[in-house]
């Protein structure tokens with residue numbers, strides 16, 4: 001199987017600035033206090049992904065999952081190491097797309113699609129499908145996205161991303177704010193993506209949906225890759241399994257979907 | 262609901278799209294700089310179009326503001342400088358002299374100001390999506406350029422009334438003037454838009470800087486006065502690309518409205534050079550200089566670019 005993503009010794013460091021203004025900085029310097037601190041959000045991570053694999057990326061809050069995805073889709077650049085990908089990348093990072101709050105839903109769909117690499121023709125062809133999928137009333141499409149509910153903008157973002165013909169699909173907590181019917185629809189659609197041979201990167205804190213979607217799990221802990229392998233084992237490593245043993249059996253039940261965030 | 266689910270379910274994976282097994286390895290965040298902007302013209306077009314509608318979003322008069330702005334400036338300068346300080350007498354056809362300068366100055370300051378803020382204004386996009394950040398300052402420049410044309414039309418109507426006839430050298434002068442400002446404006450916007458992400462102070466700084474631009478060009482005073490008052494300093498004065506762009510505009514529109522006598526002699530009957538010699542040579546040189554500054558700005562931008570998504 002051909003390779004699709006290659007991540008080699010990737011490190012991303014962030015600088016935390018404790019003081020912002022000139023006054024604060026001078027006061028802190030005068031008192032000999034630290035004004036900034038650097039820490040690795042992603043620390044020497046390496047792995048390769050084959051075309052068609054579906055990867056569940058897990059880890060506690062702040063472990064570096066979104067940062068890693070940002071480097072894979074090219075929003076951020078690693079400080080050390082290299083990321084190489086093959087083919088188009090689409091997806092959502094950290095709940096919600098990059099929407100401009102002052103633009104209408106329609107303008108944002110067009111802009112987002114163009115940024116993701118769709119051509120003018122492609123957008124014209126798929127616009128109706130995108131709107132249908134998002135199920136946002138037409139009257140809202142003409143108004144500012146800034147006034148949308150968080151679920152509404154998540155719907156719109158997912159709808160655009162899923163309609164891009166891409167080799168790689170990144171889904172970072174896409175289901176966090178959607179309502180139940182929409183979550184169900186998204187999961188079904190992501191299964192289609194997976195089954196069509198595209199590479200799927202799925203970030204979720206819900207063991208159940210990772211089990212359903214993925215055939216390999218990566219776990220980050222404070223930026224380091226501490227596990228890379230089988231899904232069930234991975235979930236054990238995270239100790240997500242003993243808390244919710246019902247995950248496996250009753251995944252399709254209403255309760256599970258409700259808890260699947 | 263199930264219906265729409267079914268209907269849209271089939272469309273996500275385009276059967277015509279074949280998942281390439283042979284796609285080349287790529288850096289997901291390439292740094293091709295401005296070249297990438299021109300490769301993605303459709304995205305640029307969308308950004309420009311939405312910026313045109315967004316620059317005055319939420320305002321009732323909307324686009325009209327971009328004419329009220331230069332026109333009000335025009336009347337202020339016309340009234341204060343012309344009437345109160347009596348410059349009408351020494352600069353023939355003073356309104357045309359001012360207005361051809363205002364178009365250039367306004368184009369530059371709008372590009373510089375809006376361009377400096379452009380990346381921060383689009384932070385929702387920059388944070389989440391892989392888009393070459395150069396896109397935004399370039400779009401700002403094109404939006405400002407778009408607003409130049411109606412102003413040119415106003416000016417054209419005015420000079421036609423004054424018996425002006427178009428010349429080839431005038432057309433060339435306008436083209437050079439606009440090219441200088443497009444290049445220089447993009448360079449400044451590029452550099453300061455990245456700097457503004459790191460420290461928002463830069464936007465305020467640029468605002469002050471643009472105030473000086475008005476006084477560094479022959480708008481409310483004439484080039485002749487620079488020579489009269491400062492003598493040899495005029496040689497350095499023409500090293501300012503914006504001043505040259507302004508004088509090229511005046512060559513195109515203002516000079517053509519002057520009578521033979523006004524062209525050669527001032528109101529006291531003394532012989533004058535209304536504009537510097539070798540204006541076109543200066544113009545072409547300044548295009549070169551602006552391009553050089555642009556290359557430099559792109560270089561600095563590439564150095565700062567990495568920090569943009571995390572610091573914004």
Ligand SMILES: Nc1ncnc2c1ncn2[C@@H]1O[C@H](COP(=O)(O)OP(=O)(O)OP(=O)(O)O)[C@@H](O)[C@H]1O
Pocket residue numbers: 014015016041059060061062063064065066067068570571572
């Ligand atoms: N732009 C930034 N500047 C400084 N620190 C940052 C920045 N972005 C993220 N961080 C820090 O990097 C760490 C990793 O963040 P990241 O968003 O990747 O976590 P995550 O694994 O996605 O968490 P979650 O499960 O909550 O989504 C966090 O400690 C966060 O505070």
Ligand SMILES: [Mg+2]
Pocket residue numbers: 065066067094172
């Ligand atoms: Mg995250």
